[in-house]
Structures are given as structure tokens and as C-alpha cells.
Amino acid sequence: MPTQLLQPPLKADVVRSLAAGTEVRITGVIYAARDAAHARMVKALEAGEALPFDLRGAIIYYVGPTPGGPGQVVGAAGPTTSGRMDAYAPALIERGLAGMIGKGDRDAAVVEAMKKYGAVYFAATGGAGALLGKCITSQRILAYEDLGTEALRELTVEDFPAVVAIDAGGGSLYRR
């Protein structure tokens, strides 16, 4: 299967066309958030507040990078365990989130939301922190700066490698 090149924001037909097992390279703007940032985003949505970025077509990467050394945008930036974000993901998917990048399987509620609203889950290689960190060409903190490595960030990535692990039809590479 050829590698598919993706540029967020993702359009609905592109999301629906991606099948589990497809290798992708992502170029463009994505958003970094882990546990604590997710808790705050969902709290904000429940309070009727707007998020610091447009969720429609957006991709969120579950990552807490190391600070960059001299001349580096970030140091290492591989995915963290996605399951910890399962409690928050459906609320974001419902409001237009189109892609998530992380490692490991998702729960049934997340997969149901992905099918219903059209979203795709990408797996990046856990522990390939240096390789994935090198794909990040710029970053800025959007919100929740007090969370340190867990702050909400906007990342620009170039040729970021991932594989479609669960598609918008519920097809999955994980054995359940």
C-alpha cells in the first residue's frame, strides 16, 4: 500500500477514505495535548467556552516533548499512551476533531464517536522520540502554560510518519 500524504485540517471525505493499515506522512499544523490539557479542554467545552484552536478537521497528538537542546525546536517527541485520553476524546470528536495520534488501542466509546462523526486514529512509533521530534519544525504554546511539558501546543510538522491504526469505519489493527 502506498504511503498517503496528509495536510490538516482533514476533510471529511479524506478521513472516511483512510483504511486501517495505511501508512501516512503528515505535514502542517497539529496540536499537542496530554492528560491535563485534555481535562481543561473538556471542562472549557462543558462550560460553553471556545477552545484556543479550531477543532474542525484538526489533529491532536498525544505528546509531552522534552525541551530542545541548542538549536532544536524540541528534543524528543514520541507518542504517549492514548487510552488515558479515552475519557475526553468523544467530546472533542463530536465537535469536529478529525484525527488523533498516539500509541495503543482506544476504548469502545472513542471508536463509536469516530464512526459516528468521522475521525481517524493514527499510531506513531512509541519510543521513536528523536525521529519524531526531528519532524517538528516549529512549536508555540497556545494555552495552559503552567502545565509545563503538558501545556497545549501548536506544532508544525513535516513528513511526520504514522499508520492508520483505527479507521472511521471502526477497522482496527489491534487484536481485541
Added chain:
Amino acid sequence: MRKISVRSIEDALFDCIRQSSFDLGPRELDALRRARDSETSDTGKNILDQLLRNADIARTERRPLCQDTGLAVVFLDLGQEVALVDGDLTAAVNSAVARAYTELHLRLSVVAHPLDRRNTGDNTPAILHVRIVPGDRVRLRFAAKGGGAENMSRLAMLTPSAGRAGVVDFVVRTVRESLANPCPPLVVGVGLGGNFETVALAAKEALLRPLGEPALDERDAALERELLAALNSTGVGPMGLGGRTTALAVHVASRPCHIAALPVAVNLDCHSHRHGEVLI
């Protein structure tokens, strides 16, 4: 008595953290190359290729191998003929960790209290295990333990009737149920026997052995071979996406135990397997 400055322990630990965070060991590289050559899944092969490229980028560009640069775990075997001078040993260990994690731009991943979760700001305190042994030297071993692999580690107080089959089943189930979370291909430390607290320590210490070096006790070494074969036929594969490379090595460490007990602990480590050893 031989005098050893706690500063020399601090410096040795700093070097261990620096080396293991950026340079994948030769045994680990070798194991990944062999795994890539024998992997049958395309996704699995692709992941193993990425991990080899990752090691190359980490070494040449001085980026950490993984963004989870871990909790610092230190084992010190202190010769009983050694007098430690120049200050507090625990403070020296924590000073090495604080300096290494801040100066080398590693991630600060420690919170002061498990419930209010405020970051300590310098990745301390380290987890320090000190043991008094014969001799006039200090043996320092270090492991950087990431959250993903540690979270999927398990301990079971089995009873003797569970036997060898019960042990194998528990280890295989622990790995199979953890799927991608601990970042396979894994290094699996298995503690067998002892009691509730020492079995976990045995599992952790087993991880510190050079990768793939068999246990000295032939019964443990035979169990290692059986477990490695069983884990690599689960189909979990690299990053849980299928394949035959689920574990790079299994290290078993057994201890005498109570007539009523068969404790087992499984301490998982990811493929980065960051560890170091220095003799002072």
C-alpha cells in the same frame, strides 16, 4: 577503610544518565537489527526500521531516544570496607539526577504527591536502593524507567500449585494485555520467589543485566528461553500492531520463598532499555 567521595558517585551517575538517554547500547542495537531481519509483518518491519533510525538520530543529533526520559532508578552495592566522605550520599544521587535532567534538557516527569501532582521541577527524588556487600568498591547501576512500561508491570502472589505453568501464564498474560502501552518490543524482567516486596525488586534488578545474558541458575535460564518463545508467539508485535517481535529478551531472577507462596513480578521495559553500570 577505603575512602570514596560521594562526588565521584554523583559524577558517575551523571555520566550514566547522559549516556543511556542518548545512546542505545550495542546489545540493544544488535537485538533490534536481528528482530528487523526476522520480522514477518510489514508494519512491524517498518517500526523496527524507525527504531534503528531513531537510535541513529539520537546519537548523532543528541536528542533523547524517547521523550519519556523516565524516573531515575539507582542501585548501589556498597562495599563494607568503604567509607563514604564529602557529604550525604542521597543528596549526591539527587544532585546528579537534578543536574543531568535539567542541563541535558531531559523531561521532568516527577510529581511530589501522587494526588495533587505538582511537578518537583528537577526530576528528583531518584529511587535509590542501597545494599551493603563485601569488599572495598561501590557498584552503581542505573535505569531510566518510563511511565508506559512501568504502568503495565504486574505482581501476583501465586500459590505453589500454580507451578511453572502458572508463572508462564501470568507473564504471557501481562504482556498480551498490555499491547502497545509499554512500547514493545520489550525487555521483560521477571522476579520469582522471595516475598511481596523483594519479588518486585528482583524483577527490576533482572532488567539491569546486560541484554540477553542468561541467568546463572540453569532453571531460571531455561524459563527465560521458554518465556521468550511464548511471548514472541503471542502476535502482539512491535508497538502492538502485530508481528513476531514482542520481546527482545526475558531476564528471570529467582529467590528462596515461603512454603506457602509463589510470588511473581513482571517488570516491563521498553525497547530503549536505558541502563548503565559503573564500578568505583
